[in-house]
Amino acid sequence: MxxxxxxxxxxxxxxxxxxxxxxxxxxxxxxxxQSLYAPSALVLTVTAGDDAVNGSVLRAVTLTCKPKAGGTHPDAGAACTQLRAQGARFESIVTADSGVLCTRQWDPVTVTADGVWDGRRVAFTHTFGNSCLKEGADGIVFGF
Known part of the structure; x- marks a missing residue:
C-alpha cells in the first residue's frame, strides 16, 4: 500500500x-x-504541402498563454496577445492581409494549431498557396 x-x-x-x-x-x-491540461497551451506547426497529415513538417513550436506566456515560440508574449485580441479566431489571423505582393505559384504551406485554448479543445488547419502568402497574412502566431 x-x-x-x-x-x-x-x-x-x-x-x-x-x-x-x-x-x-x-x-x-x-x-x-482542476484539469490535467493548461488552460491555454498549443502546438503550432508549419508544413510543406496542402495536407498537414501527409506533408513534411518544416517547423513546430509550443505556445502557452496561461498562466503566463511561454513555450518554444520565439515571441510567445506577442503571439498570446494577438490570439487574445482576436478571441482565438485563427481564421482572422491567417486571412489578415498586410499588402504583400506575391506570385501565384502553387507551392502550398499548411499551418496548424492543436491544443487547448481557455479550457476548450482547438484543432485548426489552414493552407496557403505558397510561403509568400503565409508570410504576408499570418501575423505573429505562425511567424516562426
Missing amino acids: RYIAKSLLLATTALGIAVAPGTGSAGAAQTGP
Whole structure:
C-alpha cells in the first residue's frame, strides 16, 4: 500500500497537481488545477504541402498563454496577445492581409494549431498557396 501511495504522489507531482494531506474526497477543498491540461497551451506547426497529415513538417513550436506566456515560440508574449485580441479566431489571423505582393505559384504551406485554448479543445488547419502568402497574412502566431 505504501508503494501505491508513493507512486501516486510522484505522478501528481510530475503532472503539477497539488494534493494536500486530507483532501481529495468529494466535497473537500481542492488545491491546484482542476484539469490535467493548461488552460491555454498549443502546438503550432508549419508544413510543406496542402495536407498537414501527409506533408513534411518544416517547423513546430509550443505556445502557452496561461498562466503566463511561454513555450518554444520565439515571441510567445506577442503571439498570446494577438490570439487574445482576436478571441482565438485563427481564421482572422491567417486571412489578415498586410499588402504583400506575391506570385501565384502553387507551392502550398499548411499551418496548424492543436491544443487547448481557455479550457476548450482547438484543432485548426489552414493552407496557403505558397510561403509568400503565409508570410504576408499570418501575423505573429505562425511567424516562426
